Amino acid sequence: MSYLEDDLRMALRRAEPSADFMDCVLARVNQPPPPEPSWWERLTVLLRPPRLQWVAACVILGVMVPAGVQYRKQQRMRAEGEKAKEQLMFAVRVAGNKLHRVQQKVLEMGRMETRL
Amino acid sequence: MVFGLAYHFLHDRAVAEELAQEVFLELYRHFGTIESPQHLVFWLRKVTSRRCIDHTRRRAFWPKLRLDEVPEPASPARLADPMLSRALARLVASLPERAKLVVILRYQEDLDPVDIAQVLDMPVATVKSHLQRSLAMLRDKLARTIGEIAI
Amino acid sequence: MKILLILAVCMLAGGLGRGQVVDLKHLDRLAAKASETADVTLDGSLLKLGAKFLSNDDPDQAKVKKLVAGLKGIYVRTFEFENEGEYLESDVASIRKQLQAPGWSRIVGVRSKKDGENAEVYLKTDGPDGGLAIICANPKELTVVSIVGKIDLDELSELGHLGVPKIELEKPKPPGKKDDD
Numbered sequence: 066m067s068y069l070e071d072d073l074r075m076a077l078r079r080a081e082p083s084a085d086f087m088d089c090v091l092a093r094v095n096q097p098p099p100p101e102p103s104w105w106e107r108l109t110v111l112l113r114p115p116r117l118q119w120v121a122a123c124v125i126l127g128v129m130v131p132a133g134v135q136y137r138k139q140q141r142m143r144a145e146g147e148k149a150k151e152q153l154m155f156a157v158r159v160a161g162n163k164l165h166r167v168q169q170k171v172l173e174m175g176r177m178e179t180r181l
Numbered sequence: 182m183v184f185g186l187a188y189h190f191l192h193d194r195a196v197a198e199e200l201a202q203e204v205f206l207e208l209y210r211h212f213g214t215i216e217s218p219q220h221l222v223f224w225l226r227k228v229t230s231r232r233c234i235d236h237t238r239r240r241a242f243w244p245k246l247r248l249d250e251v252p253e254p255a256s257p258a259r260l261a262d263p264m265l266s267r268a269l270a271r272l273v274a275s276l277p278e279r280a281k282l283v284v285i286l287r288y289q290e291d292l293d294p295v296d297i298a299q300v301l302d303m304p305v306a307t308v309k310s311h312l313q314r315s316l317a318m319l320r321d322k323l324a325r326t327i328g329e330i331a332i
Numbered sequence: 333m334k335i336l337l338i339l340a341v342c343m344l345a346g347g348l349g350r351g352q353v354v355d356l357k358h359l360d361r362l363a364a365k366a367s368e369t370a371d372v373t374l375d376g377s378l379l380k381l382g383a384k385f386l387s388n389d390d391p392d393q394a395k396v397k398k399l400v401a402g403l404k405g406i407y408v409r410t411f412e413f414e415n416e417g418e419y420l421e422s423d424v425a426s427i428r429k430q431l432q433a434p435g436w437s438r439i440v441g442v443r444s445k446k447d448g449e450n451a452e453v454y455l456k457t458d459g460p461d462g463g464l465a466i467i468c469a470n471p472k473e474l475t476v477v478s479i480v481g482k483i484d485l486d487e488l489s490e491l492g493h494l495g496v497p498k499i500e501l502e503k504p505k506p507p508g509k510k511d512d513d
Contacts, residue, residue: 069320073288076269079185082198084387086184089198090205144195149374149382150393151194156372156408157396158263160477163468167451170442264410268368 083147182222182290183229189285190233192274200236204229226290226300230282237278272322276315279303283311354430354465354478359409362419362474368412375405375480403481404461409474416471424469427476428452435459455483 183204187197207228208215215221273284279301286297294308301308353375363369374382379400386397400406411419431438435458442451449470456463466477 069316070288072265072269073273073284073319074291076266077185077189077273077285077289079182079289080188080197081387081390082184082201084385084389086198086201090202093202093206094209140195146381146385147194149378150385152372153374153379153382153386153400153406154393154396155263155267155370156374156406156477157399159370159372159408159410159475160406160464160466160479162263163451163466163475163477164453166449166468167440167442167453167466170444170449170451171440174442264368264370264412267370 083143085143183225185289186226186229186285187233189270189273189289190281191236192271196236200232201229204232223300226286226292230286230301233282234278269319272319273315276318280311280315283308284315287312353405353480354407354427354463354476356407356409356427356476356478358426359411359423359474359476362411362423365413365418366411367414368410370408370410372406372408374407379403379405399484400481403479403483405478405480407476407478407480409476411474413472418472419469419474424450424467424474427465427467431465436463436465 184197184201187200187204188194191197191200204225208221208225211224215224273281276284282301283297283303286292286300287294292300294305294312297303297308298305363371383397383400386393388394388397413419431454436454436456438452439455440451440453442449444450447470449468451469452467454463454465454467456465461480462482464477464479464483466475468475
C-alpha cells in the first residue's frame with residue numbers, strides 16, 4: 066500500500082452534509098406535487114380579463130418574492146455557517162497536527178537522553 | 182456516502198448538498214425497484230455518479246483547471262497533514278470527470294475496479310487505466326517535493 | 333498637535349487592548365511566494381457561527397464544540413514554499429517578540445538540526461483571556477497558530493484522534509513557587 070493511496074484515502078474520506086440535510090429531503094418529499102390543471106381551467110386562463118391576471122400575479126409575487134428573499138438569506142447563512150465550521154475544524158486539525166509533531170520531537174529527545 | 186461522493190467530485194458544498202438531496206428524492210420515487218441493501222448502495226453510487234457528470238456537463242462554463250495548472254503542494258508530511266489532504270482533494274477535483282469518479286469511488290468508497298466498472302458502466306480495463314493515469318499524475322505532482330513514492 | 337496626541341493615545345490603547353491577539357498581518361505578504369497557503373481567521377460572531385454548526389451527534393465535532401466554547405479567536409497562517417529561504421527569520425522573530433510580553437510563557441521549544449525544524453508552544457495564563465500560540469518553522473514551511481481564550485489543555489489533549497495528541501505539558505508555575513529539588 067503506497068503512501069499516496071493512504072493520503073488519498075485521508076483526503077477523500079466521507080464528508081458529512083449539514084445537520085438539517087434530512088429535514089430538507091423530507092420537506093421536499095412531503096411537498097405535494099402541483100395538481101394538473103383540467104382542460105377547463107386551462108381554457109379559463111385564456112378567457113380571464115388581463116387586469117385580474119396582473120393583480121393575481123402581483124399578489125403572488127408579493128408573497129413569493131419576500132419568501133424567496135428569505136429563503137435565499139437562509140441559504141446564504143447556512144453556507145456561511147458551514148464554511149465557518151469547516152474552517153474551525155481545519156484550524157483545530159492544524160493546531161493538533163503541529164502539537165503532535167512537537168510532542169513526537171520531545172519524546173524522541175527524551176528517548177535519546179535516556180540512551181546516553 | 183452520497184454527499185461525500187458529490188462533495189469530492191464537485192468541490193462545492195452547497196451544490197453537493199443540493200445534488201445529494203435530488204438523489205434521495207429520486208430514491209424515494211424509485212424505492213419500489215430496490216431489491217436489497219446491496220442493490221440500494223449500488224443504486225445510490227450509480228445515480229450519484231451519473232448526476233455528478235450530468236451536473237458538470239450542464240455547467241459547461243465552469244472554468245476547468247487543468248491538473249498542470251494547479252500549483253504543487255510543498256513539503257507534505259507523513260502524519261495526517263490537513264494541508265496535504267486539502268491539496269490532494271483539490272488535485273483530485275481537477276481531474277477529468279470520469280477519472281475523478283474512478284478515483285473517488287476507489288479511495289472514498291474503497292471499491293475495487295470491477296465494482297467501479299459496474300457502477301459507472303465502464304469496461305474494467307478502462308477503470309484500471311483511469312486509475313493508473315490519475316495516480317501517475319497525482320504522484321508526479323507530489324513526488325517532485327517528497328521524492329520517490331513507493332507503490 | 334493635541335488631536336495628533338489624542339489619536340496616538342487611542343491607537344496605542346487600541347493596540348494594548350488587543351495585546352492578547354498575536355498580530356500576524358506582516359505574514360500576509362508571504363502568500364505571494366507560497367505554493368500553498370492556509371489563512372484562517374475566526375473570531376467574534378464568525379467563530380460563534382462556526383461553533384453553532386458543529387454537530388452534537390458527531391463525537392469529534394462535539395468535542396471541538398466544547399473546546400471552543402470558551403474561545404474568543406482562532407488564527408492560523410500556514411505557508412508552504414517550493415524553495416528554502418522564502419521567509420525571513422525576522423518574520424518569525426517579530427511573532428516571538430510579541431510572545432515575550434508579560435503573561436506569556438514558552439512551555440515547549442524544540443529545535444531539530446536534522447530537518448531544520450523549530451517548534452515552539454506558548455501559553456498565556458495572565459489576564460482575563462488565556463491563549464495558546466504555536467510556531468512551527470522549517471526551511472520550506474511556516475505555520476503559526478494563535479488561539480485566544482481560556483484553553484483547557486486536558487480537553488485539548490483529549491482530541492488525540494483528530495491529530496491533537498494527549499500531551500502532558502507542564503503548566504507554568506505561578507510566581508513565587510519553587511521546584512522541590
